[in-house]
Amino acid sequence: MTTHALDAPAGGGLRWAVNDALVLTGRNLRHTTRQPELLFFSTVQPVIFVLLFRYVFGGAIDTRPLSYVNYLMPGIFVQTTAFASTSSAVGLATDLAKGIVDRFRSLPMARSAVLAGRTLGDLCRIVLVVFVMTAVGLAVGLRPSSFLGLVAAIALTSLFGFAFSWIQAFIGLSVPNVEAANLAGFVWLFPLTFASSAFVPLRSMPGWLQTFANATPVTPTVDAVRALLNDGLPLQHALLKSLAWIVVITVVFSTLTVRTYRTVS
């Protein structure tokens, strides 16, 4: 597609682009307050996972020198944010299906705002869910080494969720309907998050699976979050690898998403 003014931001440039993104972030957050049940159920599932793993499987998993709950919670954090990011796919697909995207495209607003408003609003939701999971973790025995480490862990997890929101936004624009967005957003997250260091140490897995687990963004992010919560674990390598993944995913998928947004009708 040739570049023409369809792609240019509305008059006022960056200032309006920011304004429009914030207006739509506000809309997205208001949606959340109008559907509290969605927020509730999106935290119920990880809470069930915490209880299952902590009390049912935990005793059989050897994570010494860490207590299993300290081992588990970083994995839960990362999996929960990955699952929560699917709302970006569903949200965009819904706006497309209901003609809302057409309404926005007929307005003199910044092209990027619909996407930025979606992922930023979903980021707020992700942060909220991570807070809830932190509280649940503390209740079942999670003991972070330091407060600062906990804050950094929450920040890294949220950034990871933000990066995944862009993958989901791309999916939301690429599938034909809302149901497909829901499925296509979810299915791959199960193998991706379970085949990682999230719930059990990699050393207990067959070699080929370890290779896979090490090649995904999930394992380094879980390892980094775990090291931030537990002093004494190796941090630097995992953290750098995780941040690199986050940057690459965000750049690649925001570019793909913006490009797709311009051509969908």
Next chain:
Amino acid sequence: MEHAVEVEDLVKTYGSTRALDGVTLQVPEGRVLGLLGPNGAGKTTTVRVLTTLLRPDSGRATVLGIDVLKDPDRLRRVIGVAGQYAAVDELLTGRENLVLVGRLYHLPRAEITRRADELLERFELTEAASRVVGGYSGGMRRRLDLAASLVNRPRVLFLDEPTTGLDPRSRLRLWEVIEDLVRDGTTLLLTTQYLEEADRLADRIAVIDTGKVIAEGTSDELKDKVGGSVVVVRPADPADGERAMVALQAVGDPVRGTGGDLTMQATTGVALVTEAARVLEEAGVAISELALRRPTLDDVFLTLTGHGAEQAAAEETA
């Protein structure tokens, strides 16, 4: 004469479907053009091109002198559009929907509040203003969608089938609101499948079929195209349609319309009624109705396209 909307030779293809096959039309400033056509005629595609939502393969379109392709952002400031399906946010209230649109037009806050109140009042939504749109009826959604398209006081308004799916009373009320807007000087391009709607709201009508404008003029001009009047024949038994058709071909050029009626241009006036009665009797076709009347836009459609509007719709879905 300066035209508010000028469209020249628009072409848009989807694979082998020619959605637009050289559409050309104009709307003079302050006037109403009705774009009348059956399902799949290309009405929505035309509106989407004119409202910057879709790039045509070729052709030219300007609105208020602004080129749709070259300066879409400037154009978006001065037009309003209500699409075929109400594009309202179901999780927001009626008022929040209008305020959202106002903020995306970058209007001052005080102006947004004033405008939202005014539009809610005008569309009889004041009472429902703080209710979530998910609980609105179809008619209320339509009205809210139309209100949203007016937030920026557009000089040119595009309405894609604004009353499709509404009950007769809601349709009548929406027509009155639209007539008000036009009285205030808004230029309007309206698409519709309802001949009655085009007849009532539009100054001029462009009949569109399979991506082409096949006739254009005032409702009277279009009716004159059919000739002074038409003869309508309704066989008593719908199964007799084919036999009646064959019999009538001896005296005229019948076309089959909706509900099995056969229509012929009454080139010879009243004489044709007598002749039709005679050939039908000879063929042994019992009829329940035989009449001479002024043509309706339905007849125009039949004569121009060789098929009725609803019939084309049925073929589309078949």
